[in-house]
Amino acid sequence: MVADEGVEKIGVILSGATTSFAKCEIYASAENKVEESMIVVIDSSKSKILARVEKIVPYNEFYREGDAFTQARRERMRVPTEIARKYKIAELELLGKLTSRGLSEITAPPEPGDEVASIDISRDLKNIFGVDIGEKGYTWFGTLYGYKNVPIPLDVEGLTMHLAIFGSTGSGKSYTTGYLLELLSEIPCGDGKVTALPAIVIDANGDYLDYFWYFVKNRSFGAYRNVLRFVFDNSYAYRRERYEYPDNIKRITIDLEEFSPRELAEMIIAFRTGGTLNELQVAGLEMALRRLKEQYDWSFNDIFLNTAYFNDLSNEIDRITQIDKTIHSQTARAIKSAIEHFRSEVVTKYNLLPEEGIATISSEFVKDITDNPQLSIIDFSTGGATGVPLQIKQLVIAYLTKMLYNTFTRFKIEGDERYLLLIIEEAQNYCPNPSTYPIGYTLTRETLSLIATQGRKFGICLCLVTQRPSFVDPIVLSMVNTFFIHRVSVDDVNFVKRVTGGLPKVLESRLVNLGKGYVIITGQMNILGFPVFCEVKDVRKIQPTIGKTNLVEVLSTKSVIKD
16 A cells, blocks of 8 residues: 655545546645646545546636626726635546555545545555566556656556557657667566567668667667668668678568468559459469469579569460460450569569578568567668668568568467567558548558457567558557557547547647657556556667757858857
8 A cells, every 4th residue: 555654635525526536625735736647646534546637727716707806807906816715626537546456446436525645656666556667577668747756667468469659740759669669678577687579660760770770889789689770772771881780781682482372463463553452363363373383383582583484474374364264365464564563673673582592581580580589670761771662662561561470370370479569660651541641552551450450369569650640540550559649730639539549638638739758658558557648758778869950050160140
């Protein structure tokens, strides 16, 4: 139970309380100390109840609408406020009953006259949260707003139910994502030991490259055994930096052998059409791929890398059309156009298939980074994906998500339990909401929906990061059970309220004006059972360098005019 030392009585409960709401008249001595979002404890006769200040309403009997002093105020005459009845009412959201095991359900409302006290949460972490710092499976995040020494415990097991991080540009969402990576690089696992959750980050703007550079300089980052950076063949990073860091910078290559003929046919047709699948085209290409595989045992990679083999694929499509008459000639032309487009972009232009050896992004790669926990950054920034269009990035993500799903399904069938966190920045570009963000090219929407709905059963933890949550597929977001919410656009407020299941009024009102470094956490990872308002300023061990500007300093080196 919460200790009484160091607490201050701040008010008294009024009539009309329920098991979820109460009003408190604030004592005069505490009127300037009580703030909205403050956590307090109600000292009920039967139990102690934790509550949050939702609203503070000041009252003065000489300043009521239409009262006897209306005209005097109108004429700017002096009102004798020193003799008026003045008081403040705090509206409280009741959070839970304090027990030796943390918070439990409130079964009886507080009584009128029960006193309300401040609480030194830092001295009662175990009693309030039910866990203590360092306990197995919990990581401690930021600090509770208004309490500098009170971090928030997050249940790492909740990651399997997926999470999302929302925030408009400059709100701190990437800082928070990086901070989570730091926490997940040192997960307490008992006896003072720590482990790390293997992670793949789709880095849209280079926000996570600080972790790569930190690792190559120090050869350590938490419990991660390695930090890898994947870049495109024609990128600046691959041309200039891979020679200095050959063990950490890898060219992005994919392995078509990871797919069945049906899955590969779907990807090729979707790549040509922008996401739309024509069943006749898919079936025809599947048949041709399957026949070549059975007759010659060529790998799918070789079929597209070797010109002679590729010509055989084209000839097989003609054979199916002219001899078997299984598909129409018009369908055959569309299929041949699709495979030619695929080869032109994937093989010739962006060199995404391995000429020899194993692809860098494959099931073997997944096995390695989950055997030896590693952080893998797929760099889609200008440096790592120089001149690469969204369609190619979507193809890589479509391949990655389908390959991950197949690989983890196989792990599960074999009884090999593994876990991986997949973080996707700019998520609206990969699982868009067609009604609000019709980008016209959505190769990845279906595979990400598959990960969101089924991946949790196999150990794939999905983290979606976006500045416009209403642009993300609501079906995918409906599978997310933990939310980190920074400042969002006015247009996104109602959407955020809907997908999170609602927020307390005091937090809801802050959504559009949260300062940088403040975040609302709600959902499965938050063991408190109610949304919390946190501060995440200067908490990262590895400070971000991407996005920092020196506008005035640079301009000052140019022409300066004196006053």
